[in-house]
Amino acid sequence: MATRVVKGGPQLTEYLNAAKAVEPLYGDVQKHVLDKAGGASGRRLDVMHPSEMVKSDWCHLAAFHRLRLEAEAPGRGNTTFTRENIFEEGHRTHSKWQTWLTEMGRLAGEWHCLYCGETFWADYTPPACECCTAPASCLRYDEVSLIADPVRVAGKADGYSPHDSALIEIKTLGLGSLRYERPEFLERYIVDTDKGRLPDLTRLWRDFRRPLPTAVRQVQLYMYLARHFEDLDVERTVFFYDFKSTQETKSFTVSYDESFSEPLIEAAAAIVDCLNSDTPPFCNLNGRAGCPSCLEFKENSK
Ligand SMILES: [Zn+2]
Numbered sequence: 001m002a003t004r005v006v007k008g009g010p011q012l013t014e015y016l017n018a019a020k021a022v023e024p025l026y027g028d029v030q031k032h033v034l035d036k037a038g039g040a041s042g043r044r045l046d047v048m049h050p051s052e053m054v055k056s057d058w059c060h061l062a063a064f065h066r067l068r069l070e071a072e073a074p075g076r077g078n079t080t081f082t083r084e085n086i087f088e089e090g091h092r093t094h095s096k097w098q099t100w101l102t103e104m105g106r107l108a109g110e111w112h113c114l115y116c117g118e119t120f121w122a123d124y125t126p127p128a129c130e131c132c133t134a135p136a137s138c139l140r141y142d143e144v145s146l147i148a149d150p151v152r153v154a155g156k157a158d159g160y161s162p163h164d165s166a167l168i169e170i171k172t173l174g175l176g177s178l179r180y181e182r183p184e185f186l187e188r189y190i191v192d193t194d195k196g197r198l199p200d201l202t203r204l205w206r207d208f209r210r211p212l213p214t215a216v217r218q219v220q221l222y223m224y225l226a227r228h229f230e231d232l233d234v235e236r237t238v239f240f241y242d243f244k245s246t247q248e249t250k251s252f253t254v255s256y257d258e259s260f261s262e263p264l265i266e267a268a269a270a271i272v273d274c275l276n277s278d279t280p281p282f283c284n285l286n287g288r289a290g291c292p293s294c295l296e297f298k299e300n301s302k
């Protein structure tokens with residue numbers, strides 16, 4: 001098969017410049033989305049997030065610095081158009097599964113009333129707003145806050161089903177996340193085609209048999225927070241996965257394992273003690289020399 005080749009030199013430069021030219025409407029959309037987000041990401045900055053705590057490169061000293069800076073000058077978080085785009089896409093997938101589950105009456109959690117602006121907890125799909133009696137059409141399911149104030153950890157689960165003693169996590173599987181988290185798995189399905197080396201999506205999806213490792217670690221911590229700090233009856237987490245490339249879906253279950261989260265909660269408690277006594281902890285990854293995360297704060301404070 002013949003492929004069109006763009007040769008180097010002035011012709012290539014022109015081609016690349018044309019591709020770079022920004023359509024004004026596209027620029028306006030980006031500005032609109034960033035204005036709407038108020039320039040800040042929706043995440044709380046005064047707490048530690050399970051998603052960062054479960055990473056192998058979570059640095060206790062960097063967490064300490066970030067929380068201390070946040071206390072001194074709140075609201076320094078920022079966002080980008082790509083980040084907002086990822087959030088919005090994830091939000092739509094969540095909303096689809098949450099709508100089905102609430103129609104079934106299987107979802108407990110916080111509900112937001114578009115009419116009066118209040119948020120309230122309900123163990124089942126509420127028939128009307130508890131605060132202003134607005135009809136159910138004004139209500140939106142708003143996830144499950146998991147907050148552990150004493151250790152300053154907070155996260156949000158996508159749902160909670162008391163009937164199933166389960167938290168719900170809704171995920172989209174894209175090639176980007178696989179490339180980042182399980183490159184060896186993705187590599188097994190790369191085949192030579194007349195369009196180049198591409199993944200065999202049918203076989204890849206067929207063999208996708210467990211949630212991605214970071215997602216499993218994250219829900220273990222969610223379940224710990226739900227049981228110990230929110231008093232929810234939780235035994236397991238149910239994952240719903242949407243495969244972006246084909247719109248096929250799968251479900252997995254992860255059982256609760258108390259021992260996984262204990263060291264992370266102890267570490268968070270130790271960081272809070274350090275904040276209270278204003279004594280920085282050691283970098284848990286590279287001792288006195290420091291790791292890339294905490295060295296960034298060192299350089300900024302120079
Ligand atoms: Zn209301």
Ligand SMILES: [Zn+2]
Nearest residue numbers: 059283291294
């Ligand atoms: Zn460090």
